[in-house]
Amino acid sequence: MARSRARIAPGLAKRLAAGVIRDKVESITDAIAEETKDRAPDAKRWVTTNGPDARPSHRHADGQTIPATIPYRLPKMEYIRKGGDNRRTGAHGPGGWVTLTAVDLADRPRDPGLPIHQRINCDCRSVIVPGVIAAATRALPTRVRGSKVAAAVEVVFPRIGEAEFGTGDVRGSHFLALAGSAVMARRR
Structure with a gap:
């Protein structure tokens, strides 16, 4: 009977796990970006x-x-x-x-x-x-560093922070946060 042995490179298990997680994170991030586009306010x-x-x-x-x-x-x-x-x-x-x-x-x-x-x-x-804020929304590339995976959704538009979070004079609409909450609720 012949035997064969394989040596697993150090850290391979962590890299494989990060790859699997990366796919899931990318899927969630893309879904949040799409939901954000649907919820984004019009511009004026x-x-x-x-x-x-x-x-x-x-x-x-x-x-x-x-x-x-x-x-x-x-x-x-x-x-x-x-x-x-x-x-x-x-x-x-x-x-x-x-x-x-x-x-x-x-x-x-x-x-x-x-x-x-x-x-x-x-x-x-x-x-x-209509639609210009949605067009300014995108999922950023997912990054894997060691066993950590990071992703983000970005909206680049003038004064978008005020629209999301509000100021002393204006209440925020929280469309980006609500998009993330809606996607995560559907995935439970």
């Missing part, structure tokens, strides 16, 4: 007419594309009298509106929460842009 874009009467703060906001669940940021404006000095901005001259570094928050143009000089006679629009 501020559109300014850019006519001669457009406010400087509205021209600044033109094209601002953000998750539809959070407010736009418009630079605050202050009026300086002709020939007057402005202590806060240091402006001096012919007078008129100047923008400041602080912001006013608005869900849409002419938002009632805006100061009157930001909303009255405003011709701007807010346009819904």
